[in-house]
Amino acid sequence: MTKTILKRLGLLVVTLLLVTFLAFVAFSILPGDPTNSILGLNATQEQVDALRAQLGLDLPLWQRYLNWLGGLFTGNLGISYNYDMPVGQLLAGRVGVTAALAGLSFVLIVVISIPLGILCARYEGGVLDRALTVLNQITMSIPNFLLGFLLTFLFSLVLRWFTVGSFSAATAQGFWDWLSYLFFPALAIALPKSAMTVKMLRGSILGEMREDYIRTAYSKGNSKGAVLWRFALRNAMIPVITFLAMTIADVVAGSIVVEQVFAVQGIGQMLVTSIGNRDYPVVQAIVAFIALIVVVCNFAADGLYRVMDPRLRQR
Amino acid sequence: MRKRKNWYFVLGLILTALSVGYSALGLFWTPYSSTAMVGADRYALPSLAHPFGCDHMGRDVFSRTLEGASATLTIALAVIVIGFMAGLVIGALCGYYGGAADAVVMRICDAIAAFPSVLLGLVILALTGPGKYNVILALGILFIPSFARLVRGEFLKYRDRDFVRAARLMGVSPLRILFSHILPNTWPVLLSGLTIGFNNAVLAEASMSYLGIGVGPGDTSLGRMISEAQSYFTTAPWLVLFPALVTVLLILGAGMLGEGIRERLGED
Numbered sequence A: 001m002t003k004t005i006l007k008r009l010g011l012l013v014v015t016l017l018l019v020t021f022l023a024f025v026a027f028s029i030l031p032g033d034p035t036n037s038i039l040g041l042n043a044t045q046e047q048v049d050a051l052r053a054q055l056g057l058d059l060p061l062w063q064r065y066l067n068w069l070g071g072l073f074t075g076n077l078g079i080s081y082n083y084d085m086p087v088g089q090l091l092a093g094r095v096g097v098t099a100a101l102a103g104l105s106f107v108l109i110v111v112i113s114i115p116l117g118i119l120c121a122r123y124e125g126g127v128l129d130r131a132l133t134v135l136n137q138i139t140m141s142i143p144n145f146l147l148g149f150l151l152t153f154l155f156s157l158v159l160r161w162f163t164v165g166s167f168s169a170a171t172a173q174g175f176w177d178w179l180s181y182l183f184f185p186a187l188a189i190a191l192p193k194s195a196m197t198v199k200m201l202r203g204s205i206l207g208e209m210r211e212d213y214i215r216t217a218y219s220k221g222n223s224k225g226a227v228l229w230r231f232a233l234r235n236a237m238i239p240v241i242t243f244l245a246m247t248i249a250d251v252v253a254g255s256i257v258v259e260q261v262f263a264v265q266g267i268g269q270m271l272v273t274s275i276g277n278r279d280y281p282v283v284q285a286i287v288a289f290i291a292l293i294v295v296v297c298n299f300a301a302d303g304l305y306r307v308m309d310p311r312l313r314q315r
Numbered sequence B: 001m002r003k004r005k006n007w008y009f010v011l012g013l014i015l016t017a018l019s020v021g022y023s024a025l026g027l028f029w030t031p032y033s034s035t036a037m038v039g040a041d042r043y044a045l046p047s048l049a050h051p052f053g054c055d056h057m058g059r060d061v062f063s064r065t066l067e068g069a070s071a072t073l074t075i076a077l078a079v080i081v082i083g084f085m086a087g088l089v090i091g092a093l094c095g096y097y098g099g100a101a102d103a104v105v106m107r108i109c110d111a112i113a114a115f116p117s118v119l120l121g122l123v124i125l126a127l128t129g130p131g132k133y134n135v136i137l138a139l140g141i142l143f144i145p146s147f148a149r150l151v152r153g154e155f156l157k158y159r160d161r162d163f164v165r166a167a168r169l170m171g172v173s174p175l176r177i178l179f180s181h182i183l184p185n186t187w188p189v190l191l192s193g194l195t196i197g198f199n200n201a202v203l204a205e206a207s208m209s210y211l212g213i214g215v216g217p218g219d220t221s222l223g224r225m226i227s228e229a230q231s232y233f234t235t236a237p238w239l240v241l242f243p244a245l246v247t248v249l250l251i252l253g254a255g256m257l258g259e260g261i262r263e264r265l266g267e268d
Helices: A002-028 A034-039 A045-055 A061-074 A087-122 A127-140 A144-158 A174-209 A212-219 A224-262 A267-277 A280-308 B007-028 B061-097 B099-114 B117-128 B132-158 B162-169 B174-210 B222-232 B238-267
Strands: none
Touching: A002 A061, A002 A280, A002 B117, A061 A280, A087 A127, A087 A174, A087 A224, A087 A267, A087 A280, A127 A174, A127 B238, A144 A174, A144 A224, A144 B174, A144 B222, A144 B238, A174 A224, A212 A224, A224 A267, A224 A280, A224 B117, A224 B174, A267 A280, A267 B117, A280 B099, A280 B117, B007 B061, B007 B238, B061 B099, B061 B132, B061 B174, B061 B222, B061 B238, B099 B132, B117 B132, B117 B174, B132 B174, B162 B174, B174 B222, B174 B238, B222 B238
């Protein structure tokens, strides 16, 4: 067991190094010298050389990568070309916003989909089940930025529950203020994913209900509800939990898009702006950061799978 | 057992035919030029002359959705053609031969597929710059792993079946076994995978173009139209509504068709 964990941890570290290396190299080998965009075209050679030394651009690529990798931990990730500000400082305030948005979305997915999935399976073919099957199919077909528009239209313009663009991390008054504004963007991210989760959980439970051990449970006199809760659900949850853990990556990606719709100042919005501005130190840092989240989540999903399913533990 | 009507398949087919037909129409014909600006028609409400109204520059929204849908359709089709062709070759070889190469290739595929395609698409387009062909290339490459995995699973399933063994014994060439003995059996599963791929391609293109990092400034695509219409959302909601409807119908149709194909398979 310990050996397996160590092996997987080793694999995790290698993957992380590889992913950060790719994120770094991809944006470092681009043609064009960033000093041009900072100093303008009239700079003297001495000025350019001084700035190159200051930015560390005169070092070989691998050394720059190592410096940058160290910076990931100390927060020293270089200077943004566009904002003339340390990247770490630029992102510090925004990481929390995106994390809150993604976290809230994930909570919503779980809260919405698990009960609905169970209900659909329990009353298979019933009114709720059939209504939700149709609704799921439609929800899954709406891109999350459109869902964002719908929510803004309904809750901001018609019902006036919140004002789009009123959110900024600096002016927010405490935790509830954050949460109440981020609720609708989170919903826009969560709904399509919830639809998928409901569908998956329903299918997974119904699959389990056809197994032999369920027939045994029935034959011992258990009611349908008891069989579902005490026998089928535990097995049916295994693939769903893995799916949910993998969903975190999609949730973060979804927030890149949805932050744009609701004018939330998170790292997603920063990423899009910085790509437009060719502000590569910022892009590099955000891409590496999201990649780290994705890799760690997948690692956690795999670990969770092993913990939850005793049949996999021996391997 | 009474055979239930496969509504998914029927409705999906109808919706797909309608939305693909609509998009295909945009390739050949639009009632107005999609870029012609008529000052007097700015923010014109939907009417007989302009069924979907006019946008902030006085351009006919109906013509623009036709053209945008055809652009989105072409991009999505090109993406799945690239992804599917490469995925088919890689997946077929990996599934049929197995071994160390298979393990390595599948690890790489897993690693790529773990990342959301919108994010990787943005990264690639950040490197190449925006543009229709860059979008196709970026998404096409990103879609290879998921197709490869699907195809591999299917080929793995068939490689030790008796009819394949018999063919091997008779000295049929591996290429022929792969593509004329095994492939026809896998079509149903691959077809439903293709519809999912198509959906994801439409979604990814729309999201990327919405973010302004998709098709170039001169191109019209559904995502780009929605992005441009965002500022006028409160005053002229129809600018968002019609491209949005076309996008959703395109995805919904293909999604239901895929579901229908799967249901049909389940009954066999």
